[in-house]
Amino acid sequence: MTAVVSRPGGVGAASPVGRGPARRRRHRLADRPWSLWLALSYVAVLAVAALAPGFLAPSSPTAVDYAAALLPPSLEHPFGTDESGRDLYTRIVHGAADSLSIGLGAAALAIVCAIALGALAALGPRPIAALVDRVIEVLFAFPTLLLALLLIAITGPSATTQIIAVGLGSAPGYARMVRGQIRQAAGSGYVEAAVALGHGRARILRRHVLPNALRPLVAVAALAVGQSIVWASSLSFLGLGVAPPSPEWGALLDAGRPYVIQAGWLIVIPGLVIVALALAATSIGRHLQHRLESGARA
Amino acid sequence: MLTGALALTACAAPAATDTEVVDGGTIVYAHQQEPACVFGGWIEQAYLSYQVLDSLTSLEEDGTAVPWLAESWAESEDGLSWTFTLREDVNFTDGTPLDAQAVVTNIRHWTEGGGNSTANVWLSGYLADAIAVDERTLQVDLVAPYPRLGETLSQGYFGIQSPTALETRTQEENCAAPIGSGAFTVEEWRRGEEIVLARNDDYSSPPANAGHNGPAHVERVIWKFIADPTTRVAALQSGEVDAIYDVPAVQWASLENGDVELLRHVTKGRPHQLTFDAVDGPFTDERVRQAFAHSLDRETIVETVGRGVIPFEGNGGVSAATPGYSEAAAARYDFDPDLAVDLLEEAGWVLPADADAGERAVREKEGERLEVTLPYGAGSIISTDGAAILQGVKEQAEQVGFSVELVPVPQSEFFSGAYSTPEERDIAAGYWTAVTSGILWVNWRPSTAERPNYANQSFLADEELAELILAANSARDVDEQNRLYEQAQEHIADRAYSIGLFARLSTLAVGPRLQGVWQEHAQGGPVFHDAQLLG
Numbered sequence: 001m002t003a004v005v006s007r008p009g010g011v012g013a014a015s016p017v018g019r020g021p022a023r024r025r026r027h028r029l030a031d032r033p034w035s036l037w038l039a040l041s042y043v044a045v046l047a048v049a050a051l052a053p054g055f056l057a058p059s060s061p062t063a064v065d066y067a068a069a070l071l072p073p074s075l076e077h078p079f080g081t082d083e084s085g086r087d088l089y090t091r092i093v094h095g096a097a098d099s100l101s102i103g104l105g106a107a108a109l110a111i112v113c114a115i116a117l118g119a120l121a122a123l124g125p126r127p128i129a130a131l132v133d134r135v136i137e138v139l140f141a142f143p144t145l146l147l148a149l150l151l152i153a154i155t156g157p158s159a160t161t162q163i164i165a166v167g168l169g170s171a172p173g174y175a176r177m178v179r180g181q182i183r184q185a186a187g188s189g190y191v192e193a194a195v196a197l198g199h200g201r202a203r204i205l206r207r208h209v210l211p212n213a214l215r216p217l218v219a220v221a222a223l224a225v226g227q228s229i230v231w232a233s234s235l236s237f238l239g240l241g242v243a244p245p246s247p248e249w250g251a252l253l254d255a256g257r258p259y260v261i262q263a264g265w266l267i268v269i270p271g272l273v274i275v276a277l278a279l280a281a282t283s284i285g286r287h288l289q290h291r292l293e294s295g296a297r298a
Numbered sequence: 299m300l301t302g303a304l305a306l307t308a309c310a311a312p313a314a315t316d317t318e319v320v321d322g323g324t325i326v327y328a329h330q331q332e333p334a335c336v337f338g339g340w341i342e343q344a345y346l347s348y349q350v351l352d353s354l355t356s357l358e359e360d361g362t363a364v365p366w367l368a369e370s371w372a373e374s375e376d377g378l379s380w381t382f383t384l385r386e387d388v389n390f391t392d393g394t395p396l397d398a399q400a401v402v403t404n405i406r407h408w409t410e411g412g413g414n415s416t417a418n419v420w421l422s423g424y425l426a427d428a429i430a431v432d433e434r435t436l437q438v439d440l441v442a443p444y445p446r447l448g449e450t451l452s453q454g455y456f457g458i459q460s461p462t463a464l465e466t467r468t469q470e471e472n473c474a475a476p477i478g479s480g481a482f483t484v485e486e487w488r489r490g491e492e493i494v495l496a497r498n499d500d501y502s503s504p505p506a507n508a509g510h511n512g513p514a515h516v517e518r519v520i521w522k523f524i525a526d527p528t529t530r531v532a533a534l535q536s537g538e539v540d541a542i543y544d545v546p547a548v549q550w551a552s553l554e555n556g557d558v559e560l561l562r563h564v565t566k567g568r569p570h571q572l573t574f575d576a577v578d579g580p581f582t583d584e585r586v587r588q589a590f591a592h593s594l595d596r597e598t599i600v601e602t603v604g605r606g607v608i609p610f611e612g613n614g615g616v617s618a619a620t621p622g623y624s625e626a627a628a629a630r631y632d633f634d635p636d637l638a639v640d641l642l643e644e645a646g647w648v649l650p651a652d653a654d655a656g657e658r659a660v661r662e663k664e665g666e667r668l669e670v671t672l673p674y675g676a677g678s679i680i681s682t683d684g685a686a687i688l689q690g691v692k693e694q695a696e697q698v699g700f701s702v703e704l705v706p707v708p709q710s711e712f713f714s715g716a717y718s719t720p721e722e723r724d725i726a727a728g729y730w731t732a733v734t735s736g737i738l739w740v741n742w743r744p745s746t747a748e749r750p751n752y753a754n755q756s757f758l759a760d761e762e763l764a765e766l767i768l769a770a771n772s773a774r775d776v777d778e779q780n781r782l783y784e785q786a787q788e789h790i791a792d793r794a795y796s797i798g799l800f801a802r803l804s805t806l807a808v809g810p811r812l813q814g815v816w817q818e819h820a821q822g823g824p825v826f827h828d829a830q831l832l833g
Contacts, residue, residue: 060658064693066595066602070548083548083603083686084693157706239676243706245689258682260528262548 036287039280046277049096061094061247062086070263080265082255086245088266092273095247099274102162102241102248103229109167110174110228111221115214117171118178122186123205136179139172147172148235157240159248166231174220181213188212219289226281233274249274320833324518325812325826328530328539331678331709332523335473336484336493337457339416341565341731344454345543345804345823349495349519351457351478354382354401355448356505357733357820361566361621363448366505367396367458367479368436377443377774378426382436388503390460392477396503398430403461405438413464417455419740419753424771443772445779446734452820453733479503481514481827495519501827509814509828519826527682531807534558540812540831541824545805547607547683553807561806561815563822564609567732568741569617570684572672572691573755573796578720580647580668587794589641590725591631593698598633599690600800603683608803614796615738615787622735622770622783627791628798638698642668649699661699669701670724673717676706679728687799688727718752726755729802733820735783738767742790756795763789 049056065085073080079088121132139147148165155161185191186209194204229249235241236250237257244251249270256266333340337347355363355371368382388396405428407413409421426439438447450456463477475484481504482495501513522539524530527546531553533539545553545560554560574581574590581587600610611617612628642648646663653659661668674680674688685706692702702725707716717723730737730753744759745751763786770782790796804822808815814829 062689062693064599064690066598066690069602084599084690085602239706239708243704244685245692245704255686257526258528258546259548261531262552 033287035283039283042276042280043284046096046100049093050100051097053094053097057087057090057093059087059090061091062245063090070259072263073265073269079269080263082263082266083259088252088269091247091252092249092270095249095252095270098159098242098246098248099229099232099250099277102159102166102232103225103277105163106166106170106228106232107221107224109163110170110224111217113168113171114174114178115217117175119182119210121175121179122182123209133179136172136175140176142172144169144173144231145234148231149238149240152235152240157235157243159242162232162235162241165235166228170224170228170231174217174224177220178213178217181216182209185209185213215292216289219285219292222281222285222288226278226285229274229281230278317832319515319813319830321515322517323831324520325516325541325829325831326520326522326539327824327826328522328524328533328542330523330525330527330530330544330681332490332525335476336487337414337459337472337476339414339418339455341454341821341823344457344821346493346521347457347476347478348454348480348818348821348823349482349521349826350476350480350484351454351459352388352480352503352505353452353454353456353458355452356507356818357449357452358507359819361449361733361819363452364506366452367401367503371448373443373445373447377445377772378440380438380440380447381431382438384434384436385503386434388479389500390463390477390479391483391498391500392460392463394460394462394477396458396479397433398436399433400461401436401458402428402430403464404458407459407464408456411464414455416453419751420450420453420455420736422749423743442768443774444736445772445774445776446736449733450736453731454821454823482519485518490523492520492522495521495826504827507819508825509816514827515814515830516826525677534807534809537809537811539809541806541808541815543804543806543824544681545607545807546681547603547605550605550607557810559808559813559815561808561817562607563804563817563819564617564619565729565731565802565804565822566617566620566734567737567802568615568728568730569611569613569801570680570687570727570729570799571611571614571796572799573614573726573741574794575720575724575726575755575757576795577757579724580663580670581724583645584793585641585645586647586668588631589638589645589698590695590700591794591797592634592638592641593695593700594631594691594797595633595694596691596797596799599687599694603686603690604800607805608683609801611798611801613787613791613798615741615790615798616732616735616783617798617801619801620732620735620737621776622780624784624787624791627784627787630788630791631794631797635694635698642699647699658696659699660701667701668699669703671703671705671717671722672725672727673705673707673712673723674727675709675712678709678712684727684800691799720757727799728755731802731821735780735786736771738783738786738790739771742767742786742795758795760789760793760795 068081068085069083071077071081077087081087117132117136121129148169151165152161191208194208233250236248237254239254241250242248244255252270253267259266331342333343337343352367354368356366358364367385369385371382373380408417424440424444426441429437431437460477463472474487481498481501483498485494485496487493497514497517499513530542531549534542574587576582597610600608616623642661647661647668649659650662688704692704695702740753742763743751744764766782766786770779773779773782806824811832812829816825818825
């Protein structure tokens with residue numbers, strides 16, 4: 001993404017994108033706040049958990065051990081065990097792949113839909129743009145979760161529907177943002193200048209409008225991942241996600257609910273894992289946003 | 299920290315001593331499930347309609363029927379005709395008097411009018427006619443003898459409604475607020491929230507086993523619906539509600555140590571069990587069914603998840619609380635994974651050649667994988683404890699080479715017939731409460747073209763089994779009847795048509811402000827007629 005946005009502008013009336021790539025490369029590691037490092041290392045650990053769960057937790061996430069039911073966290077079971085004696089640490093590690101792919105998938109779907117809808121609303125022929133505008137407005141009026149619930153009610157719960165439900169559910173909000181950004185870029189001086197220079201529509205769109213309009217989306221995408229994971233977990237918590245005994249994090253929260261008083265770790269630990277990921281994604285997103293803004297100002 | 303919070307709650311609850319019984323008052327009761335109608339064919343409806351409708355008979359603790367709306371009854375010599383004498387001076391709450399014709403109207407309503415599917419499956423095939431001989435004498439003619447008719451009628455599915463209400467009011471009105479002669483009437487139903495039951499001040503017809511005659515002590519019962527068990531327990535502990543239904547196993551011990559009264563009733567009839575689809579898929583082979591049974595350490599799963607509160611039940615036919623229960627059928631399958639593997643190998647289900655040693659592999663036969671689907675009514679039929687038990691079943695069956703897909707089905711979908719065909723599922727999980735082993739006929743009667751049996755989850759037509767159960771149903775001698783029912787259960791167990799998992803419980807937790815609540819003996823629902831609040 002950085003490679004795209006930092007490509008130097010080739011025309012005299014250069015758009016903001018074309019400026020200062022060298023400066024950004026000079027960012028030193030020491031400039032980065034510790035919270036970003038913490039966030040990045042947490043995400044890295046989770047990435048390992050998602051790609052090679054056996055490396056962090058070699059046993060099966062569904063293996064029961066009835067002699068070890070509802071044990072509090074200990075050296076042997078760092079996160080404790082559930083009602084069937086399953087090791088919660090192993091389950092959380094193995095649940096990372098599901099949770100992250102649902103979160104990433106939903107965020108990606110949301111952003112793609114948002115770009116398509118937003119671009120159409122901003123640049124499409126007037127009647128179509130007006131129609132898409134209204135559709136976005138109507139969908140935006142629905143709370144995200146309600147829209148997601150509606151989709152799941154129609155299609156039934158599964159990981160795929162969860163991705164689609166959360167993705168489509170959160171798309172309208174981003175679409176509005178994209179539309180605004182594109183409109184702003186399209187009406188800017190550098191686009192006017194590019195038009196004056198006789199560049200073709202496609203070229204202007206590709207070289208000036210889209211890169212400038214979509215740049216803020218990089219930060220938003222990171223935030224969207226965190227948000228999507230929280231929404232997906234909410235759906236699983238309501239029993240509308242991946243079927244048990246899958247160790248998807250929201251499903252773990254749901255499964256731990258009956259034991260909240262006797263075995264609080266079953267709900268507190270998965271909850272913390274989700275919250276920490278949302279925070280990490282937000283922190284990374286904010287940092288990206290900050291960098292892009294300072295880059296744009298430079 | 300959690301212990302501290304618990305101790306605080308315990309301190310905050312009012313002490314049970316130095317309190318006096320108050321006259322009237324409102325009981326707030328939190329139930330789990332909200333059915334679509336007050337009266338119907340599901341136990342959750344029977345719990346509710348019991349408060350509003352009286353039945354002809356009531357069940358005693360020892361399993362025999364005692365008088366309720368029927369003062370007495372007699373069976374003819376040949377067992378083909380029953381005469382019920384009705385109680386005098388009973389009126390429905392709309393003023394209609396109870397007479398034999400009213401009961402006839404109700405019987406027609408259940409069987410011909412679609413008024414109660416469960417009442418219908420019990421009576422169909424046996425009921426020849428119901429006749430009002432005179433005002434107080436009802437004659438029920440049967441096609442074949444059915445000596446346990448009196449007991450059978452004590453279930454909530456046979457609650458008697460005002461014939462005027464049935465004939466003049468709309469279906470919706472009778473669904474939301476049926477008119478009976480019971481201790482309470484339905485005052486209001488705030489859907490999704492609660493049903494307000496108001497005392498029937500003219501109540502004069504409690505069953506013979508009631509604690510007192512005359513109207514209920516309390517003025518109102520607010521029957522709330524709180525689906526989440528943890529929230530229900532918290533509501534009880536904070537004093538927000540006076541009693542709750544279905545105490546989760548994990549909360550039992552902590553409540554037992556407080557000032558809460560815990561009531562537990564093991565329902566008779568079919569326990570929580572697994573029935574195999576014996577006409578389509580891998581379970582058509584008896585050895586595969588037996589292998590599945592042997593792969594499970596059901597007792598350990600149930601004892602652990604049920605935390606000693608939910609009893610293990612090995613018998614797939616009927617529960618240990620049911621008359622005519624077979625111990626032999628219950629003990630038929632022990633945990634023997636090696637035997638399970640042998641049976642599967644013998645049946646031709648082998649591990650794929652490329653399976654890694656130590657890795658979990660799914661067996662195959664002629665290129666087909668040993669994948670089975672186990673849908674369950676999540677939250678409606680199967681509680682969270684039950685779902686945890688099914689996860690144990692999945693895990694253990696997969697150790698010997700099955701691949702089990704658990705499908706939690708939401709209540710609305712489940713009751714509208716999702717996963718009800720042989721092609722859609724391989725194992726059915728569930729219970730069916732009853733008061734006798736006559737439930738076997740409901741669950742195993744072979745389907746015929748004219749009379750399909752949707753309750754037969756194996757889809758089997760085992761004529762030998764059907765004959766055994768029919769003979770048992772009509773056996774006049776109780777010992778002979780029980781012997782035949784036991785044979786039928788062993789027939790089911792030997793062929794592994796169905797295997798038991800755990801007993802179905804009706805549990806109540808009653809707070810210190812309330813006394814005199816008891817569980818009626820047919821299905822274990824709460825009886826509020828004798829209940830009193832303490833001031």
